[in-house]
Amino acid sequence: MRYAMAIDTKKCVGCSDCVVACQTENDVPIGHCRDWVVEVMDGTYPELEMELRSERCNHCENSPCVRCCPTGASHYSDGGIVLVTKNECIGCSACITSCPYDARYVHPDGYVDKCTFCLHRVKKGMQPACVAVCPTKCMYFGDLDDPRSEVSEVLKKRKYKTLIPEAGTKPQLYFLI
């Protein structure tokens, strides 16, 4: 089992609904976020191009955050999902420094927090909160080892990229282009 997410940059309108849905689902404190939206611009008026994409932890297959965590709080869970065990985390922030994607933040309660791919929902057969809410239905989630999962299907059909592949982290967040 290998959980992954694909996000269609051709459909994302950058509305940040995914961010609010995550916030209410996971009690992310106001002022912090586990996912966020990026706008990339290119060109000069009127020859312009723009990409919008919703980003979050890449649940890297080769993740520096897990490797550098001194307590083992950061670990791989079901289907490769990278998690932080709250009460094992000492808030040293080593993982924050090692993550090339800036995907983690320090929770006001002193531990490090980040996207969990909503494992608690996934276990119940539901989609992550961001995927379920997205009004443009531009996010696909599923098991890459299952060739018939939504995410496998869409990656077969479409061109895609990952972020900072040169970091060698093997991210499991794919952007359809």
Add this chain to the structure above:
Amino acid sequence: MKSRRQFLKISSLSAAGLVFGGGLLETFADNLLKSNQSYFKGPYDFTRTPTYCEVCFWKCAGWVHKDENGRIKKIIGNDDDPNCNGRFCPRGTGGVGMYFDEDRLKTPLIRTDERGKQSFREATWDEAFDYIAAKMNKIKEEHGPECTALFTHGSGGKYFGNLLKGFGSNNIAAPSYAQCRGPREVAFIATFGQGINSPENTDIRDTKCLVLIGSHLGENMHNGQVQEMSDAIDKGTTIITVDPRFSTVASKSKYWLPIKPSTDMALLLSWMNVIISEGLYDKEYIEKYAFGFEELKAHVQSFTPEWAYGITTIKPQQIRDTAREMAHAAPAVIVHPGRHVTWYGDDTQRLRAVAILNALLGSWGRRGGFYNPAKASVPHFHLPDFPTPNKDWRAAMGGKYKLADLALASGVCEATIPSPEMSCSIKGWIVNGTNLINTLPDQKKTIAAIQALDLLVVVDTMPMEITGYADVVLPECTYLERYDSLRISQGRVPSIALRMPAVDPLYNTKPAFWMARELAKKLDLLQYFPFETIEEEIDWELKQVGSSLEEMQRIGVKLMDREVDDLYFGEDEDVEFYTNTGKIELYSTALEGEGFDPMPVFTQHPEPSEGFYRLIYGRAPMHTFSRTANNPNLTDLMDENTVWVNPKVAKEWGLKNDQYVYLENQDGVISDFKIKVRVTERIRWDSVYMVHGFGHADKRLTRAFGKGVSDTQMITNVMLDPIMGGTGMRGNFVTFRFDNKKTEV
């Protein structure tokens, strides 16, 4: 000939004949109450309760979820709701913030000093109602009951409306008409005999070509439309976007036409020219359904793409290419009517051009164009007749704007300022859920009108600017804490939705139904409120259509069958349109009859003088109106607006990204607050852009106060639409200032 329109009229009268979709009960069995006790007593036993969203007018139906402590946790869409298909927009998802906002109005307030000064004392509900009733009765005695008005945006409007009508006035206005979509309704009624209404009857799901003119779908999160646009993108639809700004949807378009602002009419006319001169129009459709084609053909003959190029700066080849692209997709093409179309005062005419273009392409009544919507029909309890007012809202318009079919908020506001020309000056306002200070253009005028009032009652959940001017402030509970009247929607499938309280109201806040009824008691108007509770009223209504409150509490949304599947015109169908000629009027006899151009003409609009830039304003997906700027969850996403400046302009002024500036408009109005500069290629050099709804001036809005600039404050030049009184608000120009002498508070 069988008249389709007449048939529709008949079918909507026979409400009892409506049939419900079966099987819903079983599907939702798992959402039943924990135990099967009385639904009326304790709705809070639900772990999720149905609602429909009150953050914008789209009214998506959803579920409010609570945690194990019975505290509101999240709101998600109802899968069965055709308005949202189980997915809320960011504002709807962030609706929880409205409930948790500690800045909410908490108890009734009565003003203790002059209007506009923030001096209030807390009052009991009874005191507040006594105060209002006494003042209303005094106005009635001295000036007549028609000298009262209601401004409303939101669900409570129905009950305050009944109160006002019972009192003897029908001055009931919503800014959503004259400040937003009115010109579009009048234009489409003049052309097709039918308006667009809400949610729009655009068949985006099945369209092959979507043309957006100044309509930034996706930034204006009109949920259902955004969802359908996304589906259409999947299917490879062509999007053509006309916008001086590189909007989100421009970046998803095959063609982006970066038009010079205020010249859209020229583009529309030249598109017609190409479509007619190249014979690309739907000949059969036009022959069968349209009136005035020959006149139109002659009219647009000179509006060539070369002519339009000089005006719009759009290359002739692009005009031809896009016209052909539309014709190629026809009739599955939508030249989108837009929303908030009050731009330059000739808006009804511009929307007429949009309607005519759609007619030429044969998209009205066709798959992928505009479908025929069906509205759910739920009978309301028969109230005793309302007294006939001596003067109605039309009188307040001084005989102007005969084609407007609803009262104009700006007109009612104007009619409040005493003037020899006005037949009736209004003395009392009830304002329900609309922050008129930031909603109506020309703040100075709004304030002048307010100062002339004998009574201003404001019903709101938040201390919006308008509450600062009120004599009495009535704190409403949020939509998460109350019942409201049923949502009765139009769509491909008609639907109804229930809103019920998920929790008890916080503080000393109350729902509008209760307030209106208590006031009715004091005013001796209880006959217009036959039900003691709103639950009873809703239950009565639901039973008329074979449902019940109990059922709706479990399912939230109910779909109703269309009597006939007439989404589109049938092959060879004879259709009679509700126009004077019974045809689609390319040449408008109604407009001609009132002395206006029967076919749209191009007029040149003023341009900014040296050093000034056209103020373009719009939406961000995470905020709506000026209503959400203080919502903790949404403020977290965007807490101020920025002024978008082209790099060339920034260089000229030495402006840097993130620097704060003040704005000054052509009339010398300097913004109260400062705004952050965003240097971006996404805006033309002759314009600046900002998101509407910021720059709040009421200190009680602790998160929103002083953040960004209020575009409304900068809009002092209003170009009135002579046809229906719409307030054109795109004719204002601003320049940059580095300080404000009035120094900020």
